[in-house]
Amino acid sequence: MLEVQNLSMRFGGLLAVDGVSLDIQEREIVSIIGPNGAGKTTVFNCMSGFYKPSGGKIIFEGKEVQGKPDYKISRLGMVRTFQHVRLFTQMSVVENLLVAQHRHLNTNMLAGLFGTPDYKRREQKALDRAAYWLERVGLLDLANRDAGNLAYGQQRRLEIARCMVTEPKLLMLDEPAAGLNPAETKELNQLIVSLKEDYNVSVVLIEHDMSLVMDISDRINVINQGCPLASGTPEEIRQNDDVIKAYLGEA
């Protein structure tokens, strides 16, 4: 469903991403790994439209999307989380989820002011969807807390829930396990697998936690200093000499 061909991104003199290609099928978890500064987040930023790539193509469901503005790409069904959690911290947990669902809502201002039946119905549906996902990630009881007051692990889960209420086809997670304790990482592991199996989303995952990556990935892409180093199943990556030298060995 998503194909990244020969992507490159240049910042001034620095070629942060150089010829990276990815291929993600429906209901698949594909990981991107690589040392710090390898260019993983930059690949995400290009895919989600935050940067206009310097070269290469990004094809989502048969359409070229590279260079499109971020909000349009998100509306196509490709949404992401951030390496450093980005919540609407002064808004409540449930409001965070409502903001994300604006496309499912009746945004006509007059409809909202007069509370037309269609407006009310869609608002209620959005609330129910929010409640469902909050329950799913174990935050329902905290629904009216300020998002900024949640514990770190809860914020991470809320960020994923906020993506899921948009009903995406492709979910991009940037280091979702960073800063989580082992128990939370295990829950996250189950959540991601369930997103794929129960909700039919494809997941692109950037992660440094090797056990998580090896455990849930269908395929893994390794990049090093912006260049693709290897790609294959977890088994293949584990045995790849280049990878061991460049990445696993040093860790």
Next chain:
Amino acid sequence: MAAKNYRHALFCAIVTLIISFPILGFNLEAKGISVTLTGAETSTVIAVVLAAVAVFVFQAYRDSFTGLLGKLPRLNPLAGREPMEQAKKAKLESWILTGIVVLALFWPFVVSRGSVDLATLVLIYIMLALGLNVVVGLAGLLDLGYVAFYAVGAYTFALLSQYTGISFWMALPIGALLAALFGLMLGFPVLRLRGDYLAIVTLGFGEIIRILLNNWTTLTGGPNGIGGIPEPTLFGMEFGRRVKEEGNTSFHETFGIAYSGEHKVIFLYLIALVLAVITALIIRRFMRMPVGRAWEALREDEIAARSLGLSRTAVKLSAFTIGAFFAGFAGTVFASKQGFISPESFVFLESAIILAIVVLGGMGSQLGVILAAIAVTILPELAREFSEYRMLIFGAAMVLMMIWRPQGLLPMRRIHIKLNRQE
């Protein structure tokens, strides 16, 4: 540490001297056609030196002073109590708001004409502050030229009444819509700007409008302003002693009561009250609608908002447009109340005062903004004797407020949303 403190304090004291001495320490005296410079009285010079000493002492022992300030809030008898429950608080707030409105309804019938006039002005400021609250408090866009939209509303009515003889009720929506259009127009060039840059551009925009009004003499009358703006009518009934417009009747004759100038003032007050309540209700509703949440999301984190499919253009423009709309509302009422407007009513200081109301009240909080609007408009009137020091007191109040309660009088609280557990 101490040495550094003293050096800093000395520097501040010298700055005080440099600033105040040339202004206060010399007098210009006209002798015939020539002007001579003479030193001021000794008492003034002593006062200036004392001021410098005071600055020195404060700066040198600043830490202990601010430490003292920090202890003050504990004197608050309510500080130690349990925080109220969310839902209870929300209910209390609605009660207070309703209470204010009911009180406001009876107010004009028991007080003097001057008080009603002042209260009308308060209501105009409430409308302005509620509108600016959308732009600054909710959407987080620092707009320093808000008075421009107020001016557009007022001048729309003034000009239309002068050239076409339009009535207040027709001018009200036209003024508001035209102001909204100007809001949209300002929105486009500043889409990419944030924070300081946005503040500067909006400041410039406000000045452009004012200067345009000042210099386009053929249309606006320039600094002379426009007079003869009609008062509102009630179903074709005028409030003047004599009917000015063909086909209208007069209020006091229709009801067979004696003419009184107060009718007009009270009627205008009631219109302002109704419009202010409508403004508050509409914006309150907006805050619970997708558009209101989008404003706040953009304020909180623009990147995250966009990553969820919100278009920055649409969200920002809607905030500017709606904010400007209510300023246009207020402007029309203002023009009608004054009967005469000139560019002098729309200077930067007005923008600053409206912004101060929003900040003092607590960004995003409606009740806070309303209370702050009342305080900021009425206090200077109560303290008439100090009118020379008005701005000084105002400034000092702002500084103290920012030290004690940087979040404003009544910071905004989230709306409690009830969720039903799904299967």
